[in-house]
Amino acid sequence: MVQINNAVSFFLLVVGTVAHPGADILHEIRERELALQAPNRRTVEDCRVELEASGYYKRELHRRLNRVNSLRAEKGSTPLAARDIDPYYAVEDVVGPRSEVDKRASCVLDPEVTEGPYWVAGELIRQDVTTGSKGIITHLDINVIDVSTCKPIPDIFVELWGCNSTGVYTGVVAKGNGVGTAAPEEIKNNALRGVQPTGANGTASFITIAPGHYVGRTNHLHTIIHHGATKLPNNTIQGGTISHVGQFYIEQAMMQTIEATAPYNTNKQAWTKLDKDMLFSAGKAGGDDPLLQIKMLGSSIEDGIYAYIDVGVNPKVAQKPSPVNIWGPNGGVPNKGSMWAGYPWTKKIRSTLGL
Ligand SMILES: *[C@@H]1O[C@H](CO)[C@@H](O)[C@H](O)[C@H]1NC(C)=O
Ligand SMILES: *[C@@H]1O[C@H](CO)[C@@H](O)[C@H](O)[C@H]1NC(C)=O
Numbered sequence: 001m002v003q004i005n006n007a008v009s010f011f012l013l014v015v016g017t018v019a020h021p022g023a024d025i026l027h028e029i030r031e032r033e034l035a036l037q038a039p040n041r042r043t044v045e046d047c048r049v050e051l052e053a054s055g056y057y058k059r060e061l062h063r064r065l066n067r068v069n070s071l072r073a074e075k076g077s078t079p080l081a082a083r084d085i086d087p088y089y090a091v092e093d094v095v096g097p098r099s100e101v102d103k104r105a106s107c108v109l110d111p112e113v114t115e116g117p118y119w120v121a122g123e124l125i126r127q128d129v130t131t132g133s134k135g136i137i138t139h140l141d142i143n144v145i146d147v148s149t150c151k152p153i154p155d156i157f158v159e160l161w162g163c164n165s166t167g168v169y170t171g172v173v174a175k176g177n178g179v180g181t182a183a184p185e186e187i188k189n190n191a192l193r194g195v196q197p198t199g200a201n202g203t204a205s206f207i208t209i210a211p212g213h214y215v216g217r218t219n220h221l222h223t224i225i226h227h228g229a230t231k232l233p234n235n236t237i238q239g240g241t242i243s244h245v246g247q248f249y250i251e252q253a254m255m256q257t258i259e260a261t262a263p264y265n266t267n268k269q270a271w272t273k274l275d276k277d278m279l280f281s282a283g284k285a286g287g288d289d290p291l292l293q294i295k296m297l298g299s300s301i302e303d304g305i306y307a308y309i310d311v312g313v314n315p316k317v318a319q320k321p322s323p324v325n326i327w328g329p330n331g332g333v334p335n336k337g338s339m340w341a342g343y344p345w346t347k348k349i350r351s352t353l354g355l
């Protein structure tokens with residue numbers, strides 16, 4: 001854990017004197033450190049043999065292929081072949097365990113990162129969360145796998161949120177967040193936030209935009225996995241437990257292409273590249289692979305992308321993330337008593353961080 005402690009020291013030195021991003025990152029690194037030390041830590045990788053035997057990879061190959069090809073057809077693009085999704089299954093007469101090279105076709109994500117200061121609870125169940133946001137349209141499939149049984153988990157809820165293409169989270173008014181406290185009406189914006197069921201085969205599908213970036217972090221999307229929640233008549237969820245709080249990333253080369261397009265390229269905030277992101281690096285060192293697999297929908301990035309990932313969770317784990325706000329019938333309202341209230345650098349955050 002020397003590496004991560006160094007990361008904490010690094011941030012104290014480098015961004016400790018800058019008001020905004022420090023608390024968020026330090027908190028995340030501390031949580032990350034604890035998670036990587038957790039006993040009985042398992043990932044999707046540990047389920048590889050069982051998932052193979054149950055036909056999961058083959059089924060997902062075909063489902064993902066059909067999905068990307070129907071999206072590509074809408075853009076007038078030629079269909080991809082099976083080997084573009086999963087090189088192993090493209091060789092139809094080959095049987096046996098997947099090779100080291102092929103295992104990238106299924107990504108690995110393990111517990112736990114952190115919700116950070118911009119989680120708004122109570123968001124709507126909806127597939128398309130873009131709400132007019134400008135950016136690279138991203139069709140995202142999140143497959144949830146129970147790493148204690150190595151089976152996909154049907155009929156649970158996946159929550160997703162991310163910042164906009166110029167690095168601002170909707171729905172949160174905070175000094176550290178883009179327009180800051182100057183735009184109090186931002187609390188009534190729910191763009192780029194939503195919840196989706198995993199359906200019969202354990203896949204939750206969203207339409208969002210590729211996230212922009214803000215000071216101190218590389219581009220990322222946040223997720224929370226809910227179990228046993230009830231769907232309410234007003235299209236929100238209530239109750240249940242949270243097994244997983246995580247973040248997804250996009251490969252640097254792809255992100256470079258995206259960041260070169262408008263409006264990403266109007267973002268004046270310093271850009272942290274993927275391999276310089278402390279949370280991503282800490283996760284990588286601990287064996288995570290939270291990179292989205294991505295296929296283009298056309299010859300131009302502006303045609304949008306199809307992204308997918310397998311997320312391994314232990315449904316019995318109960319995480320207790322803290323929302324900064326709660327979405328309700330009249331928009332967002334502050335969550336009184338949230339550890340993120342008044343972010344950045346409240347006494348509460350300081351004491352949680354042990355500073
Ligand atoms: C991102 O959100 C902020 C705050 O609402 C807004 O000022 C900015 O224009 C948004 N960026 C884009 C590209 O829409
Ligand atoms: C689930 O997978 C089965 C077997 O491949 C398939 O027949 C079915 O259509 C899938 N259901 C959904 C909701 O995707």
Ligand SMILES: *[C@@H]1O[C@H](CO)[C@@H](O)[C@H](O)[C@H]1NC(C)=O
Pocket residue numbers: 122232234236327328329330
């Ligand atoms: C949905 O209903 C629940 C339960 O009545 C309520 O607490 C919540 O604020 C409602 N959310 C919205 C967006 O209307």
